[in-house]
Amino acid sequence: MIAIPATRPRSNIRVDLQIIADMVTPGSRVLDVGCGDGALLDWLQHNKSVDGRGIEWSQAGVNNCVRQGLSVIQGDAETDLRDYPSEAFDYVILSQTLQATFDPKVVLGEVVRIGRRAIVSFPNFGVWHIRLALLLTGRMPVTDSLDSAWYETPNIHLCTISDFVELCDDLGIVIEQGMVLDRKGQARQLRAPGFMSNLLGEQGLFVLSRR
Amino acid sequence: MTDLQRHAMTAPEVRPAMAPVAPGIVLPGQRLEFPALEPLPLDCGVSLAPFTVAYQTYGTLNADKSNAILVCHALTGDQFVAEIHPVTGKPGWWETMVGPGLVFDTDRYFIICTNVLGGCMGSSGPATVNPATGQPWGLSFPVITIRDMVRAQKRLIDHLGIDSLFCVTGGSMGGMQVLEWAACYPERVFSAMPIATAARHSAQNIAFHEVGRQAIMADPEWSGGSYQRQGKRPERGLAVARMAAHITYLSEAALHRKFGRSLQDREQLSFGFDADFQVESYLRHQGSIFVDRFDANSYLYITRACDYFDLAAEHGGTLANAFRGTKTRFCIVSFTSDWLYPTSENRAVVHALNAAAANVSFVEIATDKGHDAFLLEEPEFFATVGGFLNGCAEHRGLKRP
Numbered sequence: 045m046i047a048i049p050a051t052r053p054r055s056n057i058r059v060d061l062q063i064i065a066d067m068v069t070p071g072s073r074v075l076d077v078g079c080g081d082g083a084l085l086d087w088l089q090h091n092k093s094v095d096g097r098g099i100e101w102s103q104a105g106v107n108n109c110v111r112q113g114l115s116v117i118q119g120d121a122e123t124d125l126r127d128y129p130s131e132a133f134d135y136v137i138l139s140q141t142l143q144a145t146f147d148p149k150v151v152l153g154e155v156v157r158i159g160r161r162a163i164v165s166f167p168n169f170g171v172w173h174i175r176l177a178l179l180l181t182g183r184m185p186v187t188d189s190l191d192s193a194w195y196e197t198p199n200i201h202l203c204t205i206s207d208f209v210e211l212c213d214d215l216g217i218v219i220e221q222g223m224v225l226d227r228k229g230q231a232r233q234l235r236a237p238g239f240m241s242n243l244l245g246e247q248g249l250f251v252l253s254r255r
Numbered sequence: 256m257t258d259l260q261r262h263a264m265t266a267p268e269v270r271p272a273m274a275p276v277a278p279g280i281v282l283p284g285q286r287l288e289f290p291a292l293e294p295l296p297l298d299c300g301v302s303l304a305p306f307t308v309a310y311q312t313y314g315t316l317n318a319d320k321s322n323a324i325l326v327c328h329a330l331t332g333d334q335f336v337a338e339i340h341p342v343t344g345k346p347g348w349w350e351t352m353v354g355p356g357l358v359f360d361t362d363r364y365f366i367i368c369t370n371v372l373g374g375c376m377g378s379s380g381p382a383t384v385n386p387a388t389g390q391p392w393g394l395s396f397p398v399i400t401i402r403d404m405v406r407a408q409k410r411l412i413d414h415l416g417i418d419s420l421f422c423v424t425g426g427s428m429g430g431m432q433v434l435e436w437a438a439c440y441p442e443r444v445f446s447a448m449p450i451a452t453a454a455r456h457s458a459q460n461i462a463f464h465e466v467g468r469q470a471i472m473a474d475p476e477w478s479g480g481s482y483q484r485q486g487k488r489p490e491r492g493l494a495v496a497r498m499a500a501h502i503t504y505l506s507e508a509a510l511h512r513k514f515g516r517s518l519q520d521r522e523q524l525s526f527g528f529d530a531d532f533q534v535e536s537y538l539r540h541q542g543s544i545f546v547d548r549f550d551a552n553s554y555l556y557i558t559r560a561c562d563y564f565d566l567a568a569e570h571g572g573t574l575a576n577a578f579r580g581t582k583t584r585f586c587i588v589s590f591t592s593d594w595l596y597p598t599s600e601n602r603a604v605v606h607a608l609n610a611a612a613a614n615v616s617f618v619e620i621a622t623d624k625g626h627d628a629f630l631l632e633e634p635e636f637f638a639t640v641g642g643f644l645n646g647c648a649e650h651r652g653l654k655r656p
Contacts (some may be wrong), residue, residue: 095614103619110586110616111638113646117587117605117617127609 057087059229060247064139064163067221067251068092072134075099075159077121077151078141082109089114097133099124121145125154133159140189140247142166143199149211156217156254165249168224170204170242188227189246205248209237212252221251266290267414275382275391275483276375276550277342284311284334286377287411295372295407298400298563305386308411309377310334310369313353314361316415322653323417324359325408326368327425327432330500330557331549333376334368337361342548351632358641362656363648364421371432372407373399373556379407381552382483393552394480401428401564405435412443419445421651422644426450426629427596428557431564434604437585438566438577446584446647448640451593451629453600454574454607455565460595463503464558467496471551480552493551494542501541506592506625510534567607574607581608584650585615586643588629588636595626616643 057065061084068074070092076085079098082105088094098116100106109116117124121138122145136159138151143166145151155162167189177185184194192198203211205224212219222234224245231249234241241248268288274280286309289295294304311334316323326336326349337353339346353359353366370378373396381396412420423436423444430452437447453460471477474492478485502510514534518524521531530536570576585608589601598619608615618639622628628636648655 097614103621106616107618107635107639110618111642113642113649115584115614115616115646117609117615118619119602119605119617124606124609127606129610129612132612 057083060165060225060249061087061139063223063225063229063231063249064137064165065092067163068094068135070094073097073132074135074137075128075133076137076139077125077155078138078144079109079114079116080105082112082114082116084137084139085109085114085116086112121151121154122147125151125158128158130157131160134161135159136162138162138164140165140167143202145201148201148203149215152211152217152252153215156215156252160253161220162252163249164208164252165225165247166203166208167199168205168242168245168248169202170206171246172243175243205237205242205245208248208250212250216255218253218255219250220253223249225249267293267410274342274376275380276548280341282309282341282377283338284309284377286310287414289410293410295403295410297397297403297406299398301397303372303379303397306372306379306407307377307383308369308372308379308407309374310367310411311336311338312368313337313366314364316365316417320415320417321419321421321651322363323365323367323412323415323420324422324424325412325420325436326353326359326366327408327423327429327436328368328371329425329427329429330561331497331545331554332429333374334370335376336366336368340548343544348630352637352640358637358644360656363653364644367411367415369408369411371404371428371557373404373553373560375550375553380550381480381556382550391483393483396552396556398559398563399556400560401431401435402439402569404560405432405439408432408436409440409443419443421653422446422448422647424448424450424640425452427452427626428561430596431561431566434566434577435564437581437583438570441578441581441583444583445651446586446643448586448588448643449601449604450588451590451596451601451626452604453596454567454577454604456562457600461562463499463595464562466499467558468555470495470499471554474551477551480555482551488546489551490543490546493546493549493554494539496551496554497545497549498538498542501538503595504625504627506594506623508592508623509625509627512623513537574603575610578608578611578613581611581613583613584643584647585613586639587615587617588639589617589619590624590626590628590633590636591619591621592623593626593628 074094076098085096106118136155174185223231225247294302336349337347370376373380385392430449433449471492474489476487477489517533519536567574589598605617
């Protein structure tokens with residue numbers, strides 16, 4: 045027999061995932077793009093009774109999710125998002141995934157099309173210690189959240205919070221809410237994303253919608 | 256007319272089944288006879304009446320009839336999913352999956368499997384007797400489709416009083432029936448798990464089937480399809496059809512691993528046309544045992560049903576239309592080395608389900624065992640199926656055993 049956890053409230057998901065989870069309205073339709081091992085989906089399904097779906101690129105991740113009873117497909121954000129009808133979901137979540145896509149611009153356009161809202165988080169390459177590391181060592185920075193060497197990193201399209209805000213602007217995407225997370229994953233709300241948040245934020249986390 | 260007689264004319268009747276291919280053997284399970292007054296309208300335009308659905312069940316239907324799983328068998332499978340086969344004496348084709356404590360846990364679920372319409376294990380098919388003539392149907396049996404098979408199954412499910420099947424599942428041609436169920440009767444299907452299948456038969460699939468049919472029809476014993484009446488059996492043709500098909504169920508890697516170029520019971524080549532190689536001997540064996548349990552005309556009809564299958568064409572040319580508004584939970588499974596129903600075909604179904612915003616899981620299992628992998632011991636596959644079923648059971652509120 046395959047052990048499947050019974051229905052019970054889940055706890056202990058990563059702090060940044062918890063912040064995303066807290067933004068989701070109970071009972072809503074959620075698509076988690078790049079859902080990994082399904083931790084966020086599982087939490088949302090059991091604590092907020094969402095109608096949750098996932099897309100995950102790695103076969104091991106998908107198998108692990110389906111084994112837990114989660115609705116996850118093996119696929120990739122680049123090619124599989126275009127199938128979904130517009131506003132098929134209340135939330136499309138893109139957590140730490142955007143920087144690993146081949147065409148972040150297309151993906152960003154798709155997530156705000158198929159979701160009434162998109163929740164997007166990514167590592168901020170503009171944070172002070174990355175800037176400093178590059179300046180002082182002249183080598184590609186390796187950090188806690190970006191822990192691979194340049195030649196094997198899946199993160200092929202890194203950006204800063206300022207870059208991201210500019211792209212949203214170019215695409216006509218509305219930033220409904222923005223925040224930065226510090227090293228411990230604690231959130232700080234942004235009134236207007238600017239120089240200081242780009243310098244101090246480890247991660248950017250944005251709630252987006254189509255204009 | 257007495258009440259009893261009237262009842263016999265209007266209500267389906269349950270009887271033990273007999274297999275036309277193995278006269279004298281009473282098959283386990285049930286046989287439901289639908290009377291002349293309840294004809295089955297077929298895609299070819301005619302109605303079949305009376306008609307019979309032979310089926311087998313495992314486990315117990317719960318009080319609110321919410322735990323029924325319909326398992327659909329593949330091309331040459333039958334309803335004997337999880338028991339010693341009454342004709343061949345071999346284990347059931349999904350014995351590793353269906354049983355107490357297994358993935359399809361018969362302590363928890365009620366498993367139903369029907370012999371498909373056109374089959375030869377007790378359901379109406381070309382080898383059964385046409386009540387109008389008292390002779391075997393042969394080629395006068397109407398050409399049937401996957402949708403016709405599903406219509407016949409639905410009659411049985413209606414008869415059993417099951418409003419909503421907890422799951423419909425099956426591999427290969429069984430998977431086509433699953434897709435057809437989900438498209439035709441979405442409100443009757445809580446969850447659907449089509450495995451190693453496709454929403455349409457490709458040119459290559461049709462081509463292989465045609466080779467099989469031509470092999471049968473080229474056998475003089477086939478006698479224009481009326482071999483039963485003449486006391487003949489087109490065994491050679493059917494065996495060749497099976498041999499050709501069997502190759503498509505395996506993979507190059509699996510064949511190489513199993514046989515390589517090893518010789519059969521000899522040290523050197525015979526410079527003749529005996530089965531020098533083990534792979535030849537294996538295929539000949541597969542062909543020869545197949546003819547003991549399968550009817551040649553059934554093979555023609557069922558392969559035709561697969562070839563005609565094109566779910567998108569049934570829905571205005573757009574596959575997603577088959578699933579619009581569906582509430583069914585889907586899990587699609589494919590196998591990396593399956594070149595008969597490759598991952599790309601399964602993924603096309605996933606894309607269509609996404610376009611319909613359906614609830615879908617999709618897993619590709621890494622294996623070198625080819626299409627046949629869905630019948631074999633694949634732990635990752637079992638874990639996927641078990642996880643999906645458990646997740647669905649949680650949503651359905653099914654109690655654990």
